[in-house]
Amino acid sequence: MKDRQKKIHYEKTFDCVQCGYCLPACPTYESMKKETHSPRGRIHLIKQFAEGKVDIEALQEPIDKCLGCNACSTVCPTNVQYGKILEGAKQVLDEQKPKTKIQKVVEKLIFEQVFPSKAWMNTIGHASWFYQKSGLQTLGRMTGLTKAAPLHLEQFEQILPDLPSPVERMHRPKVVKTAGQRRAKVGFFTGCIMDSLFFGINAKTIDLLARAGADVVIPDGQTCCGALHAHSGKQGISKELAKKNIKAFEKAFEGEDVDYIVINAGGCGARLIEYGELFEDEPDWQERAEGFVARTKDISEVLVELDTLTFTKPVKEVVTYQSSCHMLNVQHVVEPPLRVLKSIPGIVYREMEGSERCCGSAGIYNILQFDESMKILDHKMDKVKMTGAHTLVTTNPGCLLQMKLGIKRECLEERMRAVHLVELLSEARPLGRPESEKDR
Numbered sequence: 001m002k003d004r005q006k007k008i009h010y011e012k013t014f015d016c017v018q019c020g021y022c023l024p025a026c027p028t029y030e031s032m033k034k035e036t037h038s039p040r041g042r043i044h045l046i047k048q049f050a051e052g053k054v055d056i057e058a059l060q061e062p063i064d065k066c067l068g069c070n071a072c073s074t075v076c077p078t079n080v081q082y083g084k085i086l087e088g089a090k091q092v093l094d095e096q097k098p099k100t101k102i103q104k105v106v107e108k109l110i111f112e113q114v115f116p117s118k119a120w121m122n123t124i125g126h127a128s129w130f131y132q133k134s135g136l137q138t139l140g141r142m143t144g145l146t147k148a149a150p151l152h153l154e155q156f157e158q159i160l161p162d163l164p165s166p167v168e169r170m171h172r173p174k175v176v177k178t179a180g181q182r183r184a185k186v187g188f189f190t191g192c193i194m195d196s197l198f199f200g201i202n203a204k205t206i207d208l209l210a211r212a213g214a215d216v217v218i219p220d221g222q223t224c225c226g227a228l229h230a231h232s233g234k235q236g237i238s239k240e241l242a243k244k245n246i247k248a249f250e251k252a253f254e255g256e257d258v259d260y261i262v263i264n265a266g267g268c269g270a271r272l273i274e275y276g277e278l279f280e281d282e283p284d285w286q287e288r289a290e291g292f293v294a295r296t297k298d299i300s301e302v303l304v305e306l307d308t309l310t311f312t313k314p315v316k317e318v319v320t321y322q323s324s325c326h327m328l329n330v331q332h333v334v335e336p337p338l339r340v341l342k343s344i345p346g347i348v349y350r351e352m353e354g355s356e357r358c359c360g361s362a363g364i365y366n367i368l369q370f371d372e373s374m375k376i377l378d379h380k381m382d383k384v385k386m387t388g389a390h391t392l393v394t395t396n397p398g399c400l401l402q403m404k405l406g407i408k409r410e411c412l413e414e415r416m417r418a419v420h421l422v423e424l425l426s427e428a429r430p431l432g433r434p435e436s437e438k439d440r
Contacts, residue, residue, distance in 0.1 A: 032065070049092075118223070
């Protein structure tokens with residue numbers, strides 16, 4: 001019982017005074033109308049479970065249905081650490097719920113072999129490129145074979161970006177130097193899904209940083225950030241991945257100063273800045289993790305701080321912005337993405353009502369909890385349509401796919417698109433300003 005209470009952060013559940021401020025902020029409470037599917041309801045269940053008053057079955061569905069968007073944390077007047085409580089509950093559920101041998105094998109393959117492996121993720125990228133370019137994608141759609149894919153994956157297959165060839169992946173340099181005067185030296189965190197399925201966005205991110213005056217290093221040995229593992233209750237694996245990433249960036253910059261560790265995915269960024277909290281019981285690692293966290297910034301923050309880009313091509317479109325929950329509620333990065341977005345010449349920016357609310361992607365929530373995710377997405381798309389935007393900008397790969405799917409579900413492909421912020425900045429043909437002009 002004590003071990004369960006420690007893992008589940010039982011003592012933190014008492015910070016919740018059941019005031020209800022979290023209810024209007026919670027997308028699942030809004031869509032499901034159940035107290036057990038609200039933040040305070042879940043905390044109450046977790047407390048009861050920790051005390052042995054309810055069994056694991058009572059906890060399973062409410063926790064599985066939680067998006068983990070952390071919107072409740074931003075409005076909580078007593079500073080309840082809901083994210084920690086949720087991850088603790090997921091860890092206990094993962095350890096205690098019955099699993100078949102097949103489930104154990106599949107989970108071990110996915111979480112311990114596939115996501116942490118650059119080779120595996122590159123293979124997925126190569127295979128996806130071949131699927132797109134060989135005609136198999138067209139054949140699958142024509143014959144209806146894609147509809148046989150499990151977990152509604154056929155819907156996400158239709159909105160995948162065009163992928164680069166294996167040759168393009170192989171020829172990415174490990175160091176990209178700025179063409180102008182160097183104003184910063186940065187390490188770039190590539191991520192697993194980002195580098196596998198959104199390699200082009202990573203390439204544009206590196207290019208933007210170099211144009212802004214940064215020398216960019218892509219450290220060998222970096223791996224998955226561990227967010228998907230933590231969201232699935234696999235805290236031990238997530239912690240080991242954190243150690244690997246800290247080691248990789250330390251090795252890459254051994255004896256050198258690095259100004260920033262740059263990320264371009266809200267979900268990854270949220271996990272990286274929590275690395276210090278993972279090692280409260282390992283002081284040496286905690287110190288190293290805190291050094292890592294201190295340098296970690298989103299690409300938008302770095303571009304604002306360098307303040308060197310000018311744009312030479314107007315983007316004459318009506319644009320709106322969908323926040324990444326983890327960037328907003330965990331990283332607390334609010335203004336920088338909007339500031340660089342609004343600096344693009346030609347755009348007409350229209351704020352979306354409820355842009356801070358989750359779109360329903362939430363890691364792999366939209367795959368595992370498809371129906372609930374689509375309810376949240378449909379509500380989000382009502383708000384998107386009210387803006388009259390031509391372009392919907394996001395800052396996270398999951399959000400990007402989710403919003404592309406929303407546009408498709410609403411049959412809006414002819415007049416609306418979804419892009420990552422980095423893609424829109426690149427379309428505006430950025431140039432770095434000379435140092436003398438920057439200082440005027």
